[in-house]
Amino acid sequence: MMNVLNNKIVQGIFLFLIGFSVNAQEIIKDKEPEKKATTPQQKRQRVDGIVATVGDYTVLDSDIDKAFLEIEGSGGSVKDITRCQMLGKLLEDKLYAHQAIQDSIVVKDEEVKEKMNQQIDYMVEQLKSMENVVKYFKKNNEDEFKTELFEILKQQKLASEMQKKIIDPIQITPEETRNFFKKIPESERPMLGAELEIAQIVIAPKVSQAEKQVVIDRLKEIKKQVQEGASFTTKAVLYTEDPGSRSSGGFYKINKKTPFVKEFKDIAFSLQEGEISEPFETEFGFHIIYLEKVKGQDLELRHILMMPKVSYDALKEAKDKIELLRTRILAKEITFAEAARTMSDEKETRANGGTLVNPKTQDTHFELTNMDPVIYGQVSNLKSGEISSVILDEDAKAGKRYKIIMVTNKIEEHTADFSKDFIKIKELALKEKQINAIAKWTDAKVKETYIKINGEYKDCTFTNNWLKK
Template sequence: MQHRTTISKYIKLSVCTLFFGFVGLQTSAQKIKIDGVAVVIGKNIVLDSDIAKFKQEVELRSEGKVKITDCEMLEELMQQKLMAHHAIVDSVTVSDPEITSRVDRSIQYFTQQYGSIEKVIKAYGFNDLEDLKKELTTVQTENVLIEKEQQKVTEKVDVTPEEVRLYYVGLKDKGELPQFPAEIELAQIVLKAVPTNEETERVIAKLLEIKKQIEDGSSFKMKAIINSDDPGVTSNGGEYTVTKESAFIKEFKEMAFTLDIGQVSKPFKSQFGYHIMQLHAIKGNTRIASHILMQPEVPEDKLKEIKEKAEKIIVDIREGKITFDDAVKKYSDDDTKKNGGLIVNPSTGESKFDLTRMDPAFYARVSDLKKGEMTEPFYDEERSGDKMYKFILMKDRTDTHVADIIEDYVKVQQLALQKKKEETITKWAKEKIKDTYIKIGEDHGKCTFDKNWKKEVSK
């Protein structure tokens, strides 16, 4: 069970992710011609290439700690397809907005990776953007169906404190208690350096000048390459594909859907700075637009002033003149001010960070701090262009340790719940296999499965 649980963890990360749902995309008919069909479940198929692709991904994501055979991989994929099949049977509904949102995130991610949507289309052999979106919609629809069917099957599953205790004792008796990595909880005070009014006016005037030059016939793309502070401008000329569901900032989307084709906007402000935008094309609910971003500069003397202020706050905290919490309320310019400066882990949405999986630069700053200690102020610059000095407090720290039922109750509870959910899904799958059409290809007929996918009669 320990091995299967570990595999399932990485399968879930692989099969239902945006990235690997996309990497394998090709026209379905074309794939079947050049690729063997490993299994058919209902109307769903698993190709031989799917087995190889996801097997490699499991091993990659586990950093080589999990090795899985082709037969084990096939069984995991069959369970996913069984879920997708019965989601349809159970009339699980999938809304257009949630699929569109996922498709847009996929397109946005790969556009950033390749530099332009045209390069993405070319790299994966699609005819155009609509062709790409159609295939991505198919992939993401299946992903959502699987997720919702899993939720449906396990929605009433829960664990009692006694079940958590028995689960823990069972792991302890078998010598399989997990080792939890070192975790830390951090809080920060951020002091931002705000540009002067004169600098802001200079940027707006410059954008108005560029706007007039473009309206007089200058190339928007060339002006963007020369002037824009958008880091993607060198590869895409500031051009983006925009929908109302895409993850672009509100001001950017609103402007794209306000302009007429060829029109250049007035300068408008966002969290990233000041923009002008030109609309190039309207394709249904999609807009093709370019922008130029300019960020007001902050003089060095202003940055020096902010650093000295941060240093003074640290001294006051260390000397007991003010508490860290009160200093957050009084001085911090960051959104974390609302929760006492607490930094949230973007990967988990929680305040705890796994010390071994932190960004290397961030790790270097905080790894040696003891509970209650602070870093010295350091310079930082956000993607929005905001420049600042900040310092960090080590609010709490737990070193690497073997699971303890008292200290780690919540984590052990989550593991116990996950195990119970997996057992529930396994039981569900064994029942559903009986009345589901399943055909396994000859090459995989010799596989030994945990479940009766071959529908063999017990002797």
């Protein structure tokens, strides 16, 4: 089985094992060390050898190989990246992690274990068994594999928290933004892609009380079976409709700050250890919760989510309603914004006339080439003021629903303009300021941290002064 693994699976697994972020800092072309002829025995020694040390951390030659695999697995190209460049990036990651320890940044083992368990679930799903995972990564046993994965993930988390500590306090003023823009020669100002502002109206089919009762009765039956000795974990694996917790048997660890819906937390914090709730409803569907343990402020619980089924008649009624609404808007009996405010079932957009907010930028502009592929397919051919046909949308949270989308404004590709594109220019200025801050921080920490580069990598020309020349 190990010899016939799909490349995509292998690359997907390696995505979990290396904390490489291409966005953290640009990889700049370095000098590649001279390649020397090696025997098979020497190659084995190279893969297992320590090529660099940063503080308390080491980098193996095999870590560089894994980093290349991660980029390829995420769809990137590695043809212009040398081993020297990749080592430089890994050295940055180790420096962040080392300094995080010096700065007493705390990473909770529970958080790391939770992430580790999620990733192991993924690996087991891909390789069919834990035994195969251990064998594939050439570990002696499951404990050895878990110990190594835990340390890798903890280093990633430490590095991430250290980087956040450096850049989070950095802010950019309007004056700094203006000066940043003025420094760019007019002939070199960036081209900004076509952008859209869009609004939508959503009509959701109504779930009948009878369908709700079917789910409530099923959850009550599961609760009864568990009280009679059945495993709640097994029932969750078999029946829950929550994809985020199915593989772990419905397990979550939460406290009062965990961003779960209020109804869920209210029920969870009202239970005693070992108690199972009655079925209750949230915007996601109907749940039952089994409280396993209370650990200080934290609850360890399992839950089962079930969503009532929508009947064919309810779907047809919703479609007829939105088609009539679209006809009325086109006939100018009512504006799109008025219809959204009074009739849309999407509460997040209803109040502002159906206008969508870009989750990445928190403004209303969507760059056409960076849009969600599904939305892109629905609006890319629309002109400003045009409305889409009725679309059947299957939302992971809300289930099946119908919607129509209107392009309220279309901005064609253009050269960056300070007044029109202030938010984007501000983001670029902030990014430059953050990169400069990281560079300054790295330069200072390299000088005061124990760093050793071994073997042929001493011939590299790095962006940072890792060789302390």
